[in-house]
Amino acid sequence: MPANLTADYRKAEAAYREARDPADRLACLKEMLRTIPKHKGTDHLQADIKTRIKELTDDLSGPAKGARRGGPVHAVRPEGAAQIALLGPPNAGKSSLHARLTGSKTDIGPYPLTTHEPVPGMLPFEDTHLQLVDLPPISADFMEPWIVNSLQPADGALLIVDISDPECVDQVPALLEQLASKKVYLVHRWPGIDDPAAAADTEDDENPDPFRIELPTFLVANKSDLDPDPDDVRILEELTGVNYPSIVCSAQTGDGCDDIGQRLHRALQIVRVYTKSPGKPFQRDKPFTVRRGDTIHDVARLVHKDFARGLRFARVWGEGVFDGQQVGPDHVVSDGEIVELHLK
Numbered sequence: 001m002p003a004n005l006t007a008d009y010r011k012a013e014a015a016y017r018e019a020r021d022p023a024d025r026l027a028c029l030k031e032m033l034r035t036i037p038k039h040k041g042t043d044h045l046q047a048d049i050k051t052r053i054k055e056l057t058d059d060l061s062g063p064a065k066g067a068r069r070g071g072p073v074h075a076v077r078p079e080g081a082a083q084i085a086l087l088g089p090p091n092a093g094k095s096s097l098h099a100r101l102t103g104s105k106t107d108i109g110p111y112p113l114t115t116h117e118p119v120p121g122m123l124p125f126e127d128t129h130l131q132l133v134d135l136p137p138i139s140a141d142f143m144e145p146w147i148v149n150s151l152q153p154a155d156g157a158l159l160i161v162d163i164s165d166p167e168c169v170d171q172v173p174a175l176l177e178q179l180a181s182k183k184v185y186l187v188h189r190w191p192g193i194d195d196p197a198a199a200a201d202t203e204d205d206e207n208p209d210p211f212r213i214e215l216p217t218f219l220v221a222n223k224s225d226l227d228p229d230p231d232d233v234r235i236l237e238e239l240t241g242v243n244y245p246s247i248v249c250s251a252q253t254g255d256g257c258d259d260i261g262q263r264l265h266r267a268l269q270i271v272r273v274y275t276k277s278p279g280k281p282f283q284r285d286k287p288f289t290v291r292r293g294d295t296i297h298d299v300a301r302l303v304h305k306d307f308a309r310g311l312r313f314a315r316v317w318g319e320g321v322f323d324g325q326q327v328g329p330d331h332v333v334s335d336g337e338i339v340e341l342h343l344k
């Protein structure tokens, strides 16, 4: 039966997709439930919305009994140029890699199930940062129920395996199945990586499921120091059918870890833009980060929400433009561009 979703509902759903803060998302979900047409064709969707409301309400209110209320909320507020989730089976070295890349003090243990809460950390790359979120493991037997909510703000994932452990051949499909049961799909298509086979990954539907999450993913074959056979990644790919771009590394020795930031940065097509005040000399401060294809209007919105509304034109210095060229809000910015915003 067609769902015949109304404009009000679609507006609430669009707001849900945009919302990053858990409390805002909860408000959007309630609005979705209020505005969804109540008939048989939307039964499943109504049930899904109710489940999400319950999960998010529980998560926001912290542990229900015993422990203090107001405990940890499991969604990490995005910071930096992008948020990347560290996923993987138990003991694969997620936390070790997190600690090496971000300098975090996340718990590392020689036994499974060391990590219980999301731990954010910042991976520096040139003059920007990517946020990496260490997460508890996912196995055939168990996945923390809140992980799905915590993945909502993520821009991508690192799927970390212990390549020296033959069990990773079973662990990877089990993890993908656990995530898929909650409508989270790890896909191999990144905006900045050419991939002719990519179209097969995407959902092509007039009514896309609002709860479907697709995360572009790198396979990280960790513990290469214990297993220097370069063929093992290919064997893992053949046996499991996964074809993510891969990184071979050792969180322990640091081998292969140095270019992870750069590869993520490129794959995400992050564009850095430096702002300048009219009439003042340019000072290279921290850049604002957008994605390839984004415009002056997108930059203005990051600087201040009122700027986006009041924007008249900009002067830009950078690739493919004359120094100080005047451009409109639709001008597509390039990496390293200097932007001077002029308001009404």
Ligand SMILES: Nc1nc2c(ncn2[C@@H]2O[C@H](COP(=O)(O)OP(=O)(O)OP(=O)(O)O)[C@@H](O)[C@H]2O)c(=O)[nH]1
Pocket (backbone or CB within 6 Å): 088, 089, 090, 091, 092, 093, 094, 095, 096, 097, 107, 108, 109, 110, 111, 112, 113, 114, 115, 116, 135, 136, 137, 222, 223, 224, 225, 226, 249, 250, 251, 252, 253
């Ligand atoms: N030899 C070697 N050991 C590693 C490497 N990375 C992690 N380890 C060890 O593997 C064990 C597990 O590391 P963790 O970083 O806690 O693994 P995890 O994936 O976070 O584990 P959970 O939080 O339980 O899911 C620890 O004893 C680490 O010292 C590596 O690259 N090489």
Ligand SMILES: [Mg+2]
Pocket (backbone or CB within 6 Å): 094, 095, 096, 107, 108, 114, 115, 134, 135, 136
């Ligand atoms: Mg861990």
